[in-house]
Amino acid sequence: MSKHLDEARRILAVNDRGGYTVPTDRLYPFQWNWDSAFVAMGFSLYDVDRAYRELERLAEGQWADGMIPHIVFHQPSDTYFPGANVWRTRHSVPTSGITQPPVFAIALRKVHEAAGPAEARTPPLYEAALKWHRWWYSARDPKGTGLVALLHPWESGSDNSPAWDLALARVPTTTETAVARKDTGHVNAEMRPRDEDYRRFIHLVDTYAACDWEPARQWEKAPFKVAEVQTTAILLKAGEDLEHLARLLGRQDDAAEIAALNALSRKALLAQWRPEFSRFVSRDLISGEDVAAPTQAGFIPLLSLDLEEEIAGALVNEMKAWSKGVKVAFPTTKPGIESFEPKRYWRGPAWAIINWLLIDGLKRNGQTDLAEELRKSTIDAIETEGFAEYFDPTTGEGCGGLGFSWTAAAYLWLIRQ
Numbered sequence: 001m002s003k004h005l006d007e008a009r010r011i012l013a014v015n016d017r018g019g020y021t022v023p024t025d026r027l028y029p030f031q032w033n034w035d036s037a038f039v040a041m042g043f044s045l046y047d048v049d050r051a052y053r054e055l056e057r058l059a060e061g062q063w064a065d066g067m068i069p070h071i072v073f074h075q076p077s078d079t080y081f082p083g084a085n086v087w088r089t090r091h092s093v094p095t096s097g098i099t100q101p102p103v104f105a106i107a108l109r110k111v112h113e114a115a116g117p118a119e120a121r122t123p124p125l126y127e128a129a130l131k132w133h134r135w136w137y138s139a140r141d142p143k144g145t146g147l148v149a150l151l152h153p154w155e156s157g158s159d160n161s162p163a164w165d166l167a168l169a170r171v172p173t174t175t176e177t178a179v180a181r182k183d184t185g186h187v188n189a190e191m192r193p194r195d196e197d198y199r200r201f202i203h204l205v206d207t208y209a210a211c212d213w214e215p216a217r218q219w220e221k222a223p224f225k226v227a228e229v230q231t232t233a234i235l236l237k238a239g240e241d242l243e244h245l246a247r248l249l250g251r252q253d254d255a256a257e258i259a260a261l262n263a264l265s266r267k268a269l270l271a272q273w274r275p276e277f278s279r280f281v282s283r284d285l286i287s288g289e290d291v292a293a294p295t296q297a298g299f300i301p302l303l304s305l306d307l308e309e310e311i312a313g314a315l316v317n318e319m320k321a322w323s324k325g326v327k328v329a330f331p332t333t334k335p336g337i338e339s340f341e342p343k344r345y346w347r348g349p350a351w352a353i354i355n356w357l358l359i360d361g362l363k364r365n366g367q368t369d370l371a372e373e374l375r376k377s378t379i380d381a382i383e384t385e386g387f388a389e390y391f392d393p394t395t396g397e398g399c400g401g402l403g404f405s406w407t408a409a410a411y412l413w414l415i416r417q
């Protein structure tokens, strides 16, 4: 085995805390939702048992209403803020009160396909995924538009993306909870979200805790509500995989229900295409306006739509224009614009898992050359700089936390294609 493959597996082993994997030591000391889904796909390549375990441990955090939270606090740790006490949720295993991109069913299908005789572990996880998808459509799209909405930027997984700047500016900076950040003690503050953003993030937590985390009350009170294309695109891809599993398991009624939701989201997502930007755009449900900020989210619908040649061609040209002259693609914000900050988290850096989604989407749409270029450049960045949380696209430098689980999982997955 190559030394990098060996190192990727070693990172997943070191970050194991008993059947679940922390994203990295200290900076993220609990189980994170979409990180674990990517990690499970990584494990599925060499340890199916451990892959199932990752998803099973995540499902321990699932709420009675179907939501799978963004963090499951299996064991206490004092190296992260906001911890369990700030969220004030009621689940028996402490959890946060918001969610994260629904990669779960995408991972479940891959684990199932790798499983062989272990596949008896699939049905309970399938049920968990189905409940969660139903939650998305009822709690986060109560009007049945087909696009699901986020009530907190962290739900996107792209915490401080310029996509949120306008919507977040309306959220007050006042908090009931004292904001005692821990992240800037682990990594350079220049790489992290700003203090002011943090106060707004916590204002939202206070607001929803005061709604007892009840979806209908939160929907009504939310000062931040964005119907989002990246999340909907992931939900739709996961919905396709869930529909496939439903048929395999003989659940014909479920399959028909999921197929109808998929059709609704497919149509809604396609309606978010904006030829003038050569991207898809999210919608701010409070202002009623399109989110025009140019971020990677606008390209993620490649993952779950079979696009007409004209649209796919325009998207690919736009992606090439963003990647021109960068050392490591794909930048999460368009280079050259004012909000582009190549080292600050989701305001420019390249992330291996975003590349993974884009590569799958490009392949789905027959764009194999760009897919291959992106795959090679992701592997190259990791082999040169190590398993960093993300990469500065202009210099290629590995930034944020090191020994990062989802970067290891992405490497394991991308190297074998």
Ligand code: GLC
Pocket (backbone or CB within 6 Å): 023, 028, 032, 033, 034, 035, 156, 157, 158, 159
């Ligand atoms: C940050 C990222 C988020 C990720 C988490 C753990 O909050 O923005 O996407 O899930 O870290 O890695």
